Amino acid sequence: MAQHNIIVAGCGGMSNQWLDYAAERENAEIVGLVDIFEESAVKMKERRGLNVPTFTDLSQALAETDANLVFDVTIPASHKTIVTTAMKAGRNVFGEKPMAESLADAQEIADVSKATGKRYSVMQNRRYLKQIRAFRELVQSGAIGQIGTIHADFFLGPHFGGFRDAMDSPLIVDMAIHTFDQARFISGADPVSVYCHEFNPPGSWYKGNASAVCIFEMSDGSVFTYRGSWCAQGLPTSWESEWRVIGSSGTAKWDGHSLPVCAVVDESKPVEFFAAVKPVEAEDRWQGREGHKGCLDEMFAALEQGRPAETDCTDNIKSVAMVFAAVESARTGKKVAL
Missing domain, CATH: 3.40.50.720 (NAD(P)-binding Rossmann-like Domain)
Incomplete structure (x- = not known):
């Protein structure tokens, strides 16, 4: 060893x-x-x-x-x-x-x-949760058909103090990297373009823009939308965001806490005004550790096996590109290609 x-x-x-x-x-x-x-x-x-x-x-x-x-x-x-x-x-x-x-x-x-x-491996600990692993497996299994849209909501109000309070784009640059990386992980697709509106709402204690809405076009033809705020006080989402993925034959949801839920069209039933649907159970198969420890386990395993880690910089730069393209779009008011 x-x-x-x-x-x-x-x-x-x-x-x-x-x-x-x-x-x-x-x-x-x-x-x-x-x-x-x-x-x-x-x-x-x-x-x-x-x-x-x-x-x-x-x-x-x-x-x-x-x-x-x-x-x-x-x-x-x-x-x-x-x-x-x-x-x-x-x-x-x-x-x-x-x-x-x-x-x-x-x-x-x-x-x-x-x-x-x-090797330079980056901490993306939110990939290492049994719930997101089950969600990814469900989405990529084809159970909901072809992915059309991915939606993530992130609303929290942490009072950090320190460097984040002084950043120009604290939400997008320091935190949204997690959600953007999760979107790539869940869907298996990479970003193609983004339009972002970034702003600082009333009551914000941040110097820079602490809220944003982003629309990403993805490499598989799907659209990923992000709505987020770091100065939303009351009724918080999970730190892992709240997710809805809509496919050609069903929908999968994850609240960031529990195992995901899914409903797909029941092909055995006649189509009426609304199609009949049936539940699909998400399977909890992840055997690894979670959070920081899970990500570090992967980093060390990759180093010892002579391979890039799942969060190696050569892959993670695609998530980073989403961050800075979103900032550029917000600055220019234009859609930005990645």
């Missing part, structure tokens, strides 16, 4: 989940902590009881340790620098979403990955 010696870049709250995971893995060891504010790294070291050096510079950390893997848990603005520095130094990287703050930066990261042969 390969040994993974890990540098953790970024010592904020999110890094705790990554450190918890490394602590339970027999072939993983933390060998250094990096943060631009070294006191943050020192506090994390003391809090976790780690006997490792701390650094403010990733290049120095890589040069002075035997790390072969970097966990990038920094803010989005730092991702390109952290990831490209690590890969150019011959290390693989697992990191938090989004890949980067711009599509150009994300493309540069993907290019460096291809040039160096090093």
